[in-house]
Amino acid sequence: MTPPIPDLLIEPVVRAALAEDLGRAGDVTAQACIAAEARLTAVFAVRQSGVVAGLACARLAVAALDPTARFEILAADGDRVDPGAVLARVEGNARAIxxxxRTALNxxxxxxxxxxxxxxxxxAVAGTKARIADTRKTTPGLRHLEKYAVRCGGGLNHRFGLDDAIxxxxxxxxxxGGVGEALRRARAAAGHLMKIEVEVDGLDQLEEALPxxxxVIMLDNFSRDDLVRAVALAAGRVVLxxxxxxNLQTVRRIAESGVDVISVGALTHSAPVLDIGLDAA
Known part of the structure; x- marks a missing residue:
């Protein structure tokens, strides 16, 4: 089970999204059509197979508008679910829910x-040594949540920002002026807890970096044959x-080259939204 993100770190995102949606006058449709004291029971249900992440966002969106609402979570982040699965049940003020x-579902x-x-x-890489990692190609303002979702899917997190690794x-x-000089400067500046990674675009730069x-050495756009050669050259001395x-068609062959990590920007910049709806119960 993926350790949850504290509510303190999620609430600002949820509140900003609610404020954007409520605008200057609040939900005029709910105010016009729903009695102020009306109650509603509803369920969050999935329409397609997938992996769940972000249930706390839905809970906090409801709680921000109705602190007394009852929100029962029936699945866990990281669970695989099939169409029709009920993720959570909510009961509270109808206008608030x-x-x-929309913020909760978004x-x-x-x-x-x-x-x-x-x-x-x-x-796709099961049975190989390779681990799947994300990148910083995230939605502005949602990085910590999207990287949490990557962990829920079984992936690793790369850097969170410019300040946590070189x-x-x-x-x-x-x-x-060269890979070696860049690494020399980085090593001179880095503290004892700061990791250093360098991107190389060919075997010649890899050989320059190894001493x-x-x-970590990032092998950028290497051919499959050059990945195999790089693994042999590194001989386990460094994480590759x-x-x-x-993509999903190439990742298996990349993994079978023997690299340790495969970073995939698409995890966050191209993931389609999982179809989830709120249905009155």
């Missing part, structure tokens, strides 16, 4: 979509991460 509906569907796509990649990319290399003993040209 209907006003929170976040729950988005995060479940990320978890579902991640699980597809994880399943990742030397091709433009850094160009600005420094500097970075923690494959990146670029990764």
């Amino acid at each position: 209907l006003s929170a509906e 976040l729950l569907g988005r995060l479940s979509g990320v978890a579902t796509l991640t699980r597809a990649y994880v399943d 990742l030397i990319k091709d433009n850094h290399v160009a600005a420094c 500097f003993a970075p923690d 991460e494959a990146s670029g040209g990764v």
Whole structure:
């Protein structure tokens, strides 16, 4: 089971999304059509198979508008579910539930979509040593939630931001005048807890990087044959991460080259939303 994110970190996102939807006057449809004291019982149900993530977002969206609402979670983040599965049941003020509906479903569907796509990649490399990781290609403001969804799908998290690891990319290399010089500068600046990764775009750069003993070397857009050669050259001295040209059709062959990690931007930038609805019970 994936450890949950504290509500304290989720609430600002949920409240900002609710504020965007409620606008300047609140839900004028609910105010016009629903009696102020009306009650509603409804269920969050999935319309297609997938992996759940983000149930806390739905719970907090309802709670923000009706703190007395009863929200019963019937599944867990990370669960595989089939069409018709009921994820949660809610009972409370009808206006509040209907006003929170779209925000709850937007976040729950988005995060479940990320978890579902991640699980597809994880399943595709099953039996190899490779692990599937995300990237920083996330929706602005939702990074911590989308990376949580990746974990719910069985994936690993790459950097959360620019401040938690040194990742030397091709433009850094160009600005420094070479892979070796970039790594020398990084090693001189890094604290004892700071990991260093360098991106290389060919076997020559890989050979240049290895003597500097970075923690991770990213093999960017390597051919399948060059991935195999890179694994042999590294000989287990460094974690090798494959990146670029990764999709569900190619990921298995990439994994079978022997790399340790495969990073996939599509997990967060191209995951389709999982179809989830709120149905009156």
